[in-house]
Amino acid sequence: xxxxxxxxxxxxxxxxxxxxxxxxxxxxxxxxxxxxxxxxxxxxxxxxxxxxxxxxxxxxxxxxxxxxxxxxxxx
Amino acid sequence: xxxxxxxxxxxxxxxxxxxxxxxxxxxxxxxxxxxxxxxxxxxxxxxxxxxxxxxxxxxxxxxxxxxxxxxxxxxxxxxxxxxxxxxxxxxxxxxxxxxxxxxxxxxxxxxxxxxxxxxxxxxxxxxxxxxxxxxxxxxxx
Numbered sequence: 001x002x003x004x005x006x007x008x009x010x011x012x013x014x015x016x017x018x019x020x021x022x023x024x025x026x027x028x029x030x031x032x033x034x035x036x037x038x039x040x041x042x043x044x045x046x047x048x049x050x051x052x053x054x055x056x057x058x059x060x061x062x063x064x065x066x067x068x069x070x071x072x073x074x075x
Numbered sequence: 076x077x078x079x080x081x082x083x084x085x086x087x088x089x090x091x092x093x094x095x096x097x098x099x100x101x102x103x104x105x106x107x108x109x110x111x112x113x114x115x116x117x118x119x120x121x122x123x124x125x126x127x128x129x130x131x132x133x134x135x136x137x138x139x140x141x142x143x144x145x146x147x148x149x150x151x152x153x154x155x156x157x158x159x160x161x162x163x164x165x166x167x168x169x170x171x172x173x174x175x176x177x178x179x180x181x182x183x184x185x186x187x188x189x190x191x192x193x194x195x196x197x198x199x200x201x202x203x204x205x206x207x208x209x210x211x212x213x214x215x216x
Contacts, residue, residue: 046172047154054155061155067118068156070171 001029002065007057008034014056016040030066035073042074091147094136098151098161101134103186106148107158111135118170122158125177131186133160162186 004022011020011034018038025031034053041049049072054061061068098104103126109115111123115137126133138144138157145157152159152166160167162185167173176182183190 046175047166047168050168050172051153059155062149069118071175 002032002060003029004032007032007065011036011053011056015052025067025069030064031069032065032067033069033071035071037073037075039074041072046072088147090141090143091151094144094147094151097134097136098164101161102163103131103133104161105133105135105158106138106144106161107135108137108139110137115139116157118156119158122160122170122173125173125182126160126186128177129183129186129188129191131183131188 004024008020008022011022012018015036015038017040018036020037021035023033025033036049036053038052041052044052050070053070053072054068057065057068105111105119105122105126107114107116107119107122109119111127111133114120114123123135136144138148148157148159149155152161154166154169156169158169158173160169160173167176167185173182176185180190
């Protein structure tokens with residue numbers, strides 16, 4: 001069961017200079033809300049930004065991570 | 076053993092075909108869990124509510140009846156979650172992006188409907204009652 005802290009560390013390790021805030025929405029370790037700030041998002045569409053975040057978790061999204069609500073920003 | 080020279084990457088899979096055609100044929104189409112009247116997931120419900128608040132006509136496909144719909148859709152769109160909103164054949168986003176666009180006022184423009192200035196008292200979450208969205212039957216199963 002993934003934890004908020006684990007998600008945060010994985011995002012920050014995968015996306016250069018990223019800062020992530022992660023909330024476990026239900027406390028059940030399967031519905032998370034993340035806010036990711038990364039300079040590399042600049043110039044990308046929202047879709048592309050969110051894809052970078054989804055890519056950190058691959059097939060876990062929709063599996064053990066049932067829901068991942070994403071907000072992205074460049075600073 | 077016969078050799079298939081064609082690409083086997085599901086290009087001719089009937090489910091995938093039907094999804095691609097539905098996206099091409101409907102200017103605004105939402106792939107969701109459940110139906111606009113009975114969404115089966117909060118994220119789908121929020122997305123429907125945003126569209127209905129803007130009185131934007133949209134086609135909808137329920138992905139739940141057949142797991143292949145979701146598999147092929149995700150492969151086509153390179154997007155792992157449901158709902159997924161397409162406009163003019165392009166993925167606009169899922170619940171988060173649609174909600175952000177709604178809140179920033181950009182969604183109406185993206186959908187090609189008038190900005191709701193003079194209008195709906197209905198907050199998102201309270202679907203407009205008397206306007207049934209254009210709903211395509213689930214022809215993907």
